[in-house]
Amino acid sequence: MTVPAPIPASLRVPRQHLQPFHHLDTLWIQVAGTQCNLSCAHCFVPSGPGVNRHEMLSRLEVAARVAEGLAMGVKEIYFTGGEPFLHPEIERLVESTLAEAPLTVLTNGTLFTTRRVSWLAGLSRASKYSLELRVSLDGTDAAAHDTLRGAGAWTRTMHGLRALTDAGLLPIVTVTDHTRGNPLEFATKVTAVLREEGLAEPRVKVLPLFVLGRQAERQGHSPGKRPILWMLPEEHFDPHRLQCGSCRAVTSRGVFVCPLLVDEPEARLGHTLEGSARPFGLDFEACYTCWMTRMTCANG
C-alpha cells in the first residue's frame, strides 16, 4: 500500500474554526436598539439619534428574553444599545431584570439626572445581585474623547461618573486603548486621570480597538468576512478562549452570536435562544481581534 503524499500547505482548503457553544453565561439584550443621543465616530454598532436599524425592545420582549435565558441557567445579563437610558421604561426593565439575575448596563454616562442616580443607588443597595454600570471613555483626556464622541462629551461623562460615585455606586469605566502600548502603563494612566477627576476607587477595564462599524469605515476597511483566523493551526484553537462559547446577543432582529457582530446577517443564529445554542464559524475580522487580545465584552 502506498502512503499518499502530504498535500502542500498552499493547496489545502482553509479549515473554518468552529466555536462550540458551552453554556449561556452572559445574555446581552440590546434594549435600546441603535438609538443613542451621541453618534460617535468609532461606534461598533453604529448608533445615533433616530437610527433604527435595530429597534428598541418592548418591556414584554425583554421579559420574554430574560425568561428564556433563566430557563437555560443564564449566569448574568447585560443591557446595551445604543444608549439603554434612552429607553422610556428603562427603570422598570432594570428593576425587574435585577430581581432575577446580576445585571450590567452599558452606558455613555451622559444621561444621569440626580433623581435617576439616587434611584440606581437605592436599587443597587437593596438587590442581592450586583448592578454594574459600565461607562465608556476613549483615551485619557477630553481632547481624545471629544474627537470621537463630540464636543463636551468628556465633561458630561465625568459629571455622570462623579454623580454615580458620590451616590456610593462604583461604575466600571471601560477605556478603548487606541495606543496599543503597554497595557499596565495605559491602565495606570487611566486610573490616575480618574482619581484626579474625583473618583475615589476607579474601576477600569481596558478594551482593544475593534475594526467594526464606523471604526472600520474610518480606517477605509470593508468590514466583514476575512479568512484570518483560518490561518491559525487547528491545534492552537482553544474552544474555551472566546466569549462566544458562552454568550448570545438579542436585538429586535433576533439572536446573534455575540454583541460585536449584531450587524452581520451570518452571525444571526435564529430567533430563539435555545435554537441559537449551536456552534459558530469564526470567519470575521473581529474574531481575530478577540483571539489575539483574549478580550471579552463581559466585565471579568
Place this chain on the structure above:
Amino acid sequence: MTTLALFGGVYSNPFALRAVLADSAARKDQKLWCLGDLGGFGPDPETCAELLRAEAVDMLQGNYDHSIGHSLGDCACGYTDPRDNHFAQVSYDFTNACVSESTREWLRGLPPQARLTIEGRRVLLCHGSPRRVNEFLWNSTCSDAFLEWLCDEYEADVIACTHTGLHWSRALPGGRCVVNVGAIGRPAHDGRTSVWYAGLAFGPGGVARVDFREVAYDHEALAAQMEEEKLPPEFIETIRTGWWTTCLENVPAKERMRAMAAK
C-alpha cells in the same frame, strides 16, 4: 449529624493554617478538606505543605497547585486586569522559587475534584467551579438559575468551591446549596485581620447547615515574615488591615460597595 469542614486558599500562610487546623480539631469535625491553592501571596509555602501532609489533610488541586506542580510560567488565576496580573506574577515567581521537588510532586498528584455522599446528599468539592478550576464564583454575580443549572449539570446537591477568597453560601429552592468556603491565607476584604472557613452540618433530613467560622491568628508574625522575605508592601498592608489592595479589579460591585461602606 455529620460535620464537614472545608477551607481553601492557604496562600503560603502557615500561621493561619495552624490556627484553622486547631480550630477544626477542637470542634471534632468528622471530615476536613482543603479545596486547593497552597501557594501565592504569603511567605512560606513549604511549611504549609509539610503541615498539610503531616496531618494527612485531604486536598484538591487548585489552579495554583497545578501550575506549581508542573512548573508552569504563571498561576492561571484568570485575572484580566494588568495591575492584578502584575502582582499575581510577583507572588507566583516567589512561590515557584521556594517549593521543593517533593512538594511539586505531591501537588501534581492531587485530584482536581472530589465527590462525597453524606447523609444521602451528593456533595461535589471543587476549586473554582465544577466546570473550570479558575472560574470565579462570586455571590453577587451568580443567578439562582445558574447555580441550579450547575447542580443539575454536575449532579450534586451541595457544591463547595473556593478560589475567589470571599466566602458565601446560597440555599436554593428544593434544598440544594452552593458554598464558597473563602480563603484562609488572607483576610476577606472586611477590615478584619482574621480569616474564614466553612463548616457544613448534615442531618438525617439531609439539608446542609452552613456556618462560617472566623479564625484569628498571629497576623503580626506573618507580616513580619513577609517583610523579611521582601514581599510587596501592598500584600503586607492587606494582612495588617484586612483590606485587599491587589487583585480587586474583578471583585463585583456588590462586594466592593459592601467593603466601601464598612471602611
